[in-house]
Amino acid sequence: MPAPYDTFSHRFFDEVWNQGKTETIEEMLHPEMVAHGLSDTRGQKIPGVEAFKVFHQNLRNAMPDIDVTVERTVSDGEYIVARCRVRGTHTGDGLDFPATGRPIDFSGMTMMRVIEGRVVENWDCYDFLTMMQQVGLVNLGG
Secondary structure: OOOOOOOHHHHHHHHHHHOOOHHHHHHHEEEEEEEEEEEOOOOOEEEHHHHHHHHHHHHHHHOOOOEEEEEEEEEEOOEEEEEEEEEEEOOOOOOOOOOOOOEEEEEEEEEEEEEOOEEEEEEEEEOHHHHHHHOOOOOOOO
16 A cells, blocks of 8 residues: 555655655656756756656665655645655765765755646756755865
């Protein structure tokens, strides 16, 4: 029996990111979903479920212990907004640069448009700059 979740977002982030269930990606995302605000390791937009699965695999390979906590959700009709905190350790090479072994801890928000139980479009706004600083790729301190 599936675990009880407070919201659609709680289930999505727990099963997809924390547990790494690719079958949940196929179940909860429309095959032609559009992800705004995410890009692959070459900076290309992520169109559709197959491209999202590659993004997912790369990020989980880079941080196998990734833990996404949904801190707050708000919904309005077919839109769901989730504010999340992302933690993990950069122990893998999934981001096209060698593992650093450094911890990461950053936050962000996702707004999903859900129709008939599947995400058809989402907008992601995560603090990836902080993540890049934490793994040592970016130094803004001078």
